[in-house]
Amino acid sequence: MKIKKYQGETEEQVIEMAKQELGNDAIVLSIKRITPTGIFSIIKKPYIELTASYDENKVNIESKQKGFFIDLKGKISSNSSLEDKLKEKDNTIEKLEKRIVELEGYLEKAMKSLSIDKNSTNNKYKNQVVQFIYEMLLSKGVHSSVCNYILEVVDNEENQNIDLIVKIVYTKIVEILNNVACDSLEIENNKVGEPKTIVFLGTTGVGKTTTIAKLSSQLIMNKNKKVGFITSDTYRIAAVEQLKTYAEILGSQVEIVYKIDDVKEKINKLKIMNDYIFFDTAGRSHKNQKNMEEIKELLNEIDNPEIYLVVSSTGNFEDIENIISAYSKFSNFNLIFTKIDETDTIGTILNIAYYAKNKIAYVTVGQNVPSDIEKFSGEKIAKVLLGSMYK
Ligand SMILES: Nc1nc2c(ncn2[C@@H]2O[C@H](COP(=O)(O)OP(=O)(O)OP(=O)(O)O)[C@@H](O)[C@H]2O)c(=O)[nH]1
Ligand SMILES: [Mg+2]
Structure with a gap:
């Protein structure tokens, strides 16, 4: 027997997913509502997770996996051309999300000790998260003018979506760096x-x-x-x-x-x-x-x-x-x-x-x-x- 997990927004949705992929013989082991912790409590909504077991001799997952596409917010949509979509989105949200996951530990710790004073007149940026990223980049030797080029577009007081800010900043940094990456040596x-x-x-x-x-x-x-x-x-x-x-x-x-x-x-x-x-x-x-x-x-x-x-x-x-x-x-x-x-x-x-x-x-x-x-x-x-x- 093998175990497989499904995530979605509702119980009906995850049951349907499991049924479609594993068939009626699959056994549902648990259905839980998951509330993300740490920095994910900010960047990810709660979701439903179903764990099922199935007989790998009876179910060929590879051939059935086409048809579902899980996007960043955990929404599951039917999609018959998943491979095309993934190819087209080579540098996309899913990939970024994986990378942001790796930053979780650090950001979580750092956000806790965020000592930036909201009202400080010394802050260069209006947005606290942007100010925090600015100070982090400076501490790693990034020149203030380069920081400014990267951060000015996200310095919006209303935008407190850390996920989005980090994604934009990360993408901009990668863009500058990959512009100078040697491809043919x-x-x-x-x-x-x-x-x-x-x-x-x-x-x-x-x-x-x-x-x-x-x-x-x-x-x-x-x-x-x-x-x-x-x-x-x-x-x-x-x-x-x-x-x-x-x-x-x-x-x-x-x-x-x-x-x-x-x-x-x-x-x-x-x-x-x-x-x-x-x-x-x-x-x-x-x-x-x-x-x-x-x-x-x-x-x-x-x-x-x-x-x-x-x-x-x-x-x-x-x-x-x-x-x-x-x-x-x-x-x-x-x-x-x-x-x-x-x-x-x-x-x-x-x-x-x-x-x-x-x-x-x-x-x-x-x-x-x-x-x-x-x-x-x-x-x-x-x-x-x-x-x-x-x-
Ligand atoms: N930590 C660390 N040390 C390195 C790295 N690359 C080289 N070194 C060390 O740097 C020291 C100098 O390395 P070399 O290769 O002799 O440098 P070089 O440029 O040929 O030196 P010269 O010929 O004297 O100009 C050695 O102790 C290396 O082991 C690295 O990536 N990390
Ligand atoms: Mg030498």
Whole structure:
């Protein structure tokens, strides 16, 4: 026997649903009126829940499930083309509701301790919920002008529907972030027989070499690709050793570039045996003009590189903006945000997405190689901004 639950507005409705799907042999175990608790007491109306048991050998649920569509308010309507509807509503209420569920714990706690004074003249927004979200976004490093862009449309004193406000805010944040999400990366689609050189730039200690190790391990282990390494970081002995250690573990070749004239030759050497060449560079201060000139010269030696600027999400917005602007003068790149696990101000990523508009390819979430790297997802960052953990 199997158990299935149905939710609706009335008893008749849920009984009818169960009957239609499970047939007359199904046994009704309970019918309860459920009053949502916590933040759901605000965003969801009470509803009726029927629990039924049925014989899975007699009832084929898969084929019968078409025909019912449960919308956000628990209304059940007959619908013969459920699949079409779901496809069409890819980014829809149901999906949003699932995400908002994940924010429940945080919002509930936060609303309880809501210390915003209704009459405070310091409040920027008229609506208390909007003011609360504003302060939360600010505390996570979102720039006040970006907050304003997101929140001004929901700042209406009468609108106390938290569900609606959160949904609008979440959707706006995701929109800004996904606008800069990279959808096609050479690193993931390189054609057989056309080795691609992938260059990693960035200031000191942001995680370039570790990110190279993560990405290359995944290509080698999951996609059976061959990856060769080059480093131009000869300033620190440990840097070459670090890359060599990873290369040894992965069974990859390493070449070291001591002078600019070596670059082409070393790349060509690695091209013979590899699908990708990952080019590690020394961490350089973007404020040093000579450093920037050297990087520019280096890039000029590489045919059609795919470039990643690695930035640490623990840095502040203005600094990251300056770094991006310094590198933008001579190269086109995608961004990789590292150390998401270490930052309390993930809002910096939203600021960069809003102002700098560079595409973001990956985020890294810890020191483990190769697991702690993920494709950039606007939804995940938006959830963190609204109080959830990054997971
Ligand atoms: N917590 C955390 N640490 C990271 C992450 N990525 C890299 N690191 C750590 O950051 C430190 C510096 O990493 P590297 O990969 O050597 O940085 P780099 O940019 O190559 O440094 P330079 O070559 O000296 O400029 C190491 O201790 C890494 O383990 C991350 O996503 N989270
Ligand atoms: Mg390094």
